[in-house]
Amino acid sequence: MRHRVAGRKLGVTTSHRLAMFRNMAVALLKHEQITTTLAKAKELRPVTERLITLGKRGGLHARRLAHARLRDDRTVNKLFGPLAERYRNRAGGYTRVVKAGTRYGDAASMAIIELVDRDVAAKGQDSGAKPQPEGEEGAES
Secondary structure, eight states: OOTTOOSOOTTSOHHHHHHHHHHHHHHHHHHSEEEEEHHHHHHHHHHHHHHHHHHHHOSHHHHHHHHHHHOOHHHHHHIIIIIHHHTTTOOSOOEEEEEEEEOTTTOOEEEEEEETTOOGGGTTTTOSOOOOOTTOSSOOO
């Protein structure tokens, strides 16, 4: 019996699940919108909302708790800076999950999880290698 057992297992081990939600939370806070499966998006929502609440609380202890969960300095700084100011007057409900159809390969239900009042320019920021300008493919200094 699974009485009072919350959360989905998602077919992975506990350590994998914790690492996956840590990585997804960092990606969501950095890009402010990510696409994933519906089950993962629904499980990621409370993780992210608690982190934003820590950012709103401020203080050294909250910053250390957020850093222990995220392990990324730039994301923690963004969490305690612009995101805390953006959601200062909002009492919860910082994320939204929008259904996005099914994935072609395995027919999994897909969803877009995004921050409410998100910064559109943050999507795709600092992801992957930067493209080199034309004519400088082999230029080494």
